[in-house]
Each structure stands twice: as C-alpha cells, then as structure tokens.
Amino acid sequence: MLFATEMWERFSYYGMRALLVLYMVKHLSEPGRAETVIGYAALRGALEAVFGPLGPQAFASHVYGLYTGLVYLTPLLGGLVADRVLGQRRTVVLGATLMALGHLMMAVETLLFPALAVLVLGSGAFKPNISTQVGTLYGADDARRDRAFSIFYVGINLGAFLAPLVCGSLGERVGWHWGFGVAGFGMLIGLAVYLAGARTLPPDVRTATPTPMPGADRMTRRERRAVIALLLLCVPVTLFWATYEQEGNTVTLWADGHTDRTVTLLGLVVEIPTTWFQALNPLMIFLFTPLVVELWAWQSRRGREPSTVTKMALGCLGVALANLVMAAATLQDGRAGMAWLVAYFAVLTLGELYLSPIGLSLVTRIAPARHASLLMGVWLATSMTGNLLAGVLGSLWERMDRTAFFLMIAALAASAAVIIAAARRPLHEALGEAAAAAPRDGGRLGPG
Secondary structure (H helix, E strand, O other): OHHHHHHHHHHHHHHHHHHHHHHHHHHHOOOOOHHHOOOHHHHHHHHHHHHOOOOHHHHHHHHHHHHHHHHOOOHHHHHHHHHHHHOHHHHHHHHHHHHHHHHHHHOOHHHHHHHHHHHHHHHHHHHHHHHHHHHHOOOOOOOHHHHHHHHHHHHHHHHHHHHHHHHHHHHHHHOHHHHHHHHHHHHHHHHHHHHHHHHHOOOOOOOOOOOOOOOOOOOOHHHHHHHHHHHHHHHHHHHHHHHHHHHHOHHHHHHHHHEOOEEEEOOEEEEOOHHHHHHHHHHHHHHHHHHHHHHHHHHHHOOOOOOHHHHHHHHHHHHHHHHHHHHHHOOOOOOEOHHHHHHHHHHHHHHHHHHHHHHHHHHHHHOOHHHHHHHHHHHHHHHHHHHHHHHHHHOOOOOOOHHHHHHHHHHHHHHHHHHHHHOHHHHHHHHHHHHHHOOOOOOOOOOO
16 A cells, blocks of 8 residues: 555656656747746746856756755754654645645646645655655664565656656656646545554554653664764765655756667657657666576675675766766767667666655664664755755756766766765764664665
8 A cells, every 4th residue: 555655756856857848948938937936936037146147058957956855954844743743644645745836736737836845745745654654654673674675666657657658758748737737636545545544554653752861872882883974975875865766857958869769660750759758767767676686685695795785886877877978969960869868867767766765764874773764864865965966066067068967967976986985984983883783673674
C-alpha cells in the first residue's frame, strides 16, 4: 500500500517537474501571459535584485531551483509536525491533499506560483512520513526491513519513469494544463490508496521528550569526529546535486532545441516528446542497480570493493563525465543525435548510484542514534542547497556558449570528486572510527 501511495506521489511530482521549465520558457514567456500570474512581478523583482536582469530562460531556471530546493527543506518541518502534533498518518493525508490541490491549481495559469508554494508545503508533510511508516512495519532486528525499503524504492522510480511519458506527452502535445491536471489526478489516486489501506498501518510513532540527564546529550570524541567528517562531505555533495540537477533544467532545453528527436516508424516520421528523455534516468536505475550491486559484491569477495568515500568520489566523477559527453554533443554539425542524450543519462545514472544511496547509508551508519534524525535532515539539506545552486547555474544557459556551459558543469562535478579524494584519508579515519565504535542494529540499509 505504501509502495503504491509513493509511486503515485512521485508520478505527480516528476510529471510536473518534467514540464515546469518548458512551460515557463515556451508558454509563459509569450507576450501578456506572465503579467496575469499572481506573484510573478514580485518574485521576478526579488530575483533580479540579487542576480540582475533575467531573460525568460534564466528566470525559469531560478524558479526551478527554488522549487526543487524548497522541496528538500520543508521535510524538516513536516517531520517535526508529525512527531510532535499530528502523527505520521494525519500528516501524510495533509501532505497528499495539499499536493493534489497544488497540482490541480497548476492547471490554472494565474495560480502558478501559489500552486508551487502549496506543492512545497504538501511535499514537506508527505515526504518524510511515508518513508518513516515503511520502517514502523518491522521490528529493529527484522531482516525484511531492508527488502521492504528496496521494494519501496522501486515504487519511487516506477512513478518517476511513468510521469514524463504520461504527463509530459499530454503537456507537450495536448495542452500544458492537461499535463499538470493529470499529475494532480495521480496524487488523488495515491491519496485514495492510502486512505483505503491506512487501517493496516501500526500506530503512529511519537517522539518522546523526557527531561535529559545533565551531559547525556554530549557526543564522544569519536562521534564528534564522525559528525565533522559528515559535515565536510556536505560541501562536495552540494556541488554534486547542483550539477546533477541540470538534467531536469538545461539538459531538457538541450533536448528540446538541439537534439534530433525524429524517428521513422512504419514509414512515418515521428518526433519523440522532449519530456520522454527524463524517463531514461529511472529506467536506467532499474537496469543498472542489480549490476552495480553485483559488481560491488564481486569486488568485496576479492577484497577490492571501494570504500564509502571512494564510491562518493566516483559518483561525482560520473556526473563530470556525463557532462563531457554533452560537451562533445555540442560539437556535432546541426542537431545532435539522441544517442548523445542516452549516453549522458547512462553515465549520470551510474554516478547517482555511486553517491545518492551511499550517502544515505553512511548517515544511518555513523550518526549517533540520538542525533540521527537531525543529521539526516542536514544531509538532505545538501539537496536543497544543491538545487538552489542548480538554478543559478542554469540561469547562465542563455549567456554562455553551449560547449563552455557543459564544460563548466563538468569542472564543478570534477572539483567535488577532487575535494572528496583529497580528504579521503582523514575522512576514512573519522568515519571508520565511528563505525567501529558504534555498530548499528538492523543490518545494512544499503551498499557501502
């Protein structure tokens, strides 16, 4: 039931995300349209006060960065509300209702920015608490917990795979607001599934707040070293997300305006919708995850499996290589072939698999138990800062040569890999010490 609820939520989120930049650049920039949107002048004025004059594409990139960044900030509030006030179930229902309302509001042109604000609040209420409920289905030592999260992760990527194909096609070919409306309908299905099955969930988990003993909240020297190491990793990981998130921003614009998307089927020339390329990443996660896990197992049997820190450096390097592929694509005569985008997403996905789940596993493994939620929130906040920076970087798209732009993104991702590699020895010592001193119950949550 939680799998299906999360699948439809991700369907709605990625469906709207696939259309947002294209909608703003190709539709909202038409004369007279933007002025009818509530809050448009105020938001544009605030951004231009910081970044200077912004064209339609630069403004769209900033909005994309703000929206995707805030989606990763509000879960801190949503988790607090669930723990202290409403409980997980009611907070999930609140979040799903707000998200359905926000997506349906997107179908009304004047409500674009109020709709995005409602979506941010809804995601903050929904995102942390649906995952928490997966964990409450099992005892701390139940081996099925890891398999349950693996099934749940498939739901996330299934929704992300279907969304660009359905919402994207409707938005591009039928009407932008049809795509947004179907995203809202998907969220309503998810809400209905959750309400129908909520009785099968265990009672909500509330945070106990006993009066602490003096000194009970102090960290040991080993714990402090581990936390400092984790905070240091947040800097290069922010660069990772800032470069990775170009896939839904500037890479979408490249696919739309610089890629030959025509194919011949049964003698008919058909143009593939731009948004379909955003389905490649979740599809490749399905395909590559078993191969990557088996590779690590093979390396482990020979004593050669990369450490957690090394895997994260390789993940950043993967994003750098993916953008070098795009830089090479810009050198082609005329429109580039679709194979360049397929190669880009393949390398990008491998980089993601070497960093994203590894980072989550690292936090759950080395964070002191009494500070685990706080540190997970801090770690997820790197996605927020990374997405905000992604919007700033994307705003340079119109002002830079395309080859130079992708080389810049590749250089930033490579610099993140260099930072991690340069600090590998002290990071190994701090993280290794913490892992040895504080083994976790319940088995490993993921590779690394």
